């Protein structure tokens with residue numbers, strides 16, 4: 001199957017004076033039509049940077065980046081802000097983490113819909129309103145007319161997140177990027193939001209990239225899972241495989257720290273990830289790794305292919321494989 | 325919005341009553357009393373008899389409350405009596421001065437918008453560029469230079485050296501230029517910086533990122549999101565300090581001999597022209613309150629949050 005979105009060798013570094021610090025390295029993935037890729041990883045692992053890079057939204061005066069990003073067979077001009085404008089919102093839509101600050105507080109929801117659609121389509125206000133109300137009711141908003149005419153500060157976070165999904169899906173994009181769409185919300189609302197995203201994916205056959213540091217969110221929706229750590233995808237495979245037989249010690253640790261209904265004590269991964277400036281040529285995870293051994297101190301985070309669709313960046317796994 | 329304005333208008337009534345009592349009481353507590361001041365202004369020696377006659381004539385021998393109500397009734401109809409100094413009706417004289425002061429303030433406002441908005445935008449577009457440094461230096465000088473000094477320097481340059489603009493009085497359109505610029509300078513300096521900082525902050529805000537992510541044109545992102553939201557602190561700050569502009573105009577009017585409220589009050593105090601001082605206090609209070617009301621309405625118009633909280 002032809003992939004809808006393909007990211008090849010994404011490298012992002014932070015520019016600071018004459019120094020550069022690598023923030024995201026060799027990230028590659030592809031998503032098929034109607035498929036969901038879940039990216040999981042703790043804070044600072046480069047998930048948001050990866051999403052913003054796809055949309056060409058990283059300010060060039062702060063970030064240096066390079067990749068080949070292919071959308072529906074065409075290479076994306078991600079460096080060209082003007083050219084990217086035509087893709088943003090229409091082909092690739094974004095759902096952000098904090099709905100409370102994403103909407104402009106001085107503009108009604110109506111104006112948000114109007115300006116978004118006016119940027120891409122030649123619709124008049126009545127057409128826009130009809131489409132928006134229809135979309136809002138699909139988001140199970142009971143009084144779409146009232147919500148349409150209200151200001152963002154009159155809506156709850158969960159409500160705004162539904163509106164944001166409506167605003168994204170209304171253009172029927174081929175890719176929907178949801179960067180931690182539930183982090184700022186109540187637990188009860190989180191589930192609802194994930195369900196809505198999944199429904200929209202099915203309805204419009206959209207490909208979804210969903211980012212989270214909550215395994216429950218990812219496990220429930222993703223077809224494929226990429227685990228990020230310190231700017232690298234340390235393990236990537238179909239969801240089933242990652243969930244049932246995680247290979248990277250970090251992935252395994254994540255699963256152990258996942259709260260469940262068993263009486264077992266919640267075990268966390270101890271320690272802190274490295275900040276951008278601390279990163280060097282050893283395995284990024286080695287300081288916290290339970291399997292730390294000889295090879296870890298000069299491991300260049302190479303990808304080791306376990307099978308056709310499963311790879312892992314861990315020297316312990318590489319050793320066992322080669323020695324076997 | 326209509327409700328908000330009506331509520332604000334009703335709040336004015338008690339404030340104005342207090343102001344009227346203060347203005348009325350002022351003259352009663354001043355040493356020497358109104359009758360003596362009246363006689364002095366007329367060049368009549370204040371003897372026992374002449375004071376008694378003046379008190380009789382001015383109605384000062386009636387009970388205080390009666391005097392207050394007579395005066396209040398007049399003031400409500402904009403009749404503040406007759407000036408001791410010029411022996412003419414006060415209302416037309418003070419309204420003429422008021423018009424001049426308002427004209428000066430309006431001209432200053434034009435400078436303010438015309439200069440500080442572009443200055444703020446250009447410094448924010450290229451932060452720490454040469455232009456930004458220049459505008460920072462300008463803001464520092466403009467905000468710290470006292471207006472009498474700025475006024476004198478302008479006169480020295482444009483009237484004495486270049487002979488381009490009139491140095492005093494209000495004669496034609498050109499007479500507005502220097503006094504209004506002097507009045508505006510301090511505000512231009514601080515508002516251009518407030519706008520610059522607010523723009524820089526908003527450029528990095530989540531809602532601007534989201535606007536861009538929705539594929540809006542860069543022009544629209546700037547005008548409807550970055551700039552629009554950055555105007556809120558500017559307008560709010562302006563609302564708070566607009567009264568200071570009135571106070572500042574006293575100095576500027578003095579420097580440029582501008583026939584406005586500032587000059588009127590200075591000469592009235594010198595002449596101990598009590599009815600004029602009373603009228604001035606009432607009218608200035610009214611003006612101050614009205615301007616603040618307009619400013620608040622402006623704030624509510626630009627920031628919907630205020631409308632819904634009120």
Ligand SMILES: Nc1ncnc2c1ncn2[C@@H]1O[C@H](COP(=O)(O)OP(=O)(O)OP(=O)(O)O)[C@@H](O)[C@H]1O
Nearest residue numbers: 014023042043044045046047048049050213275276
């Ligand atoms: N504007 C910036 N200037 C400097 N460093 C930055 C900036 N933005 C992000 N970083 C750094 O880049 C790294 C990756 O950031 P990113 O936002 O992609 O993390 P994330 O995986 O999305 O984390 P989170 O779960 O907290 O959202 C972090 O170490 C972060 O500190």
Ligand SMILES: [Mg+2]
Nearest residue numbers: 047048179180
């Ligand atoms: Mg993030």
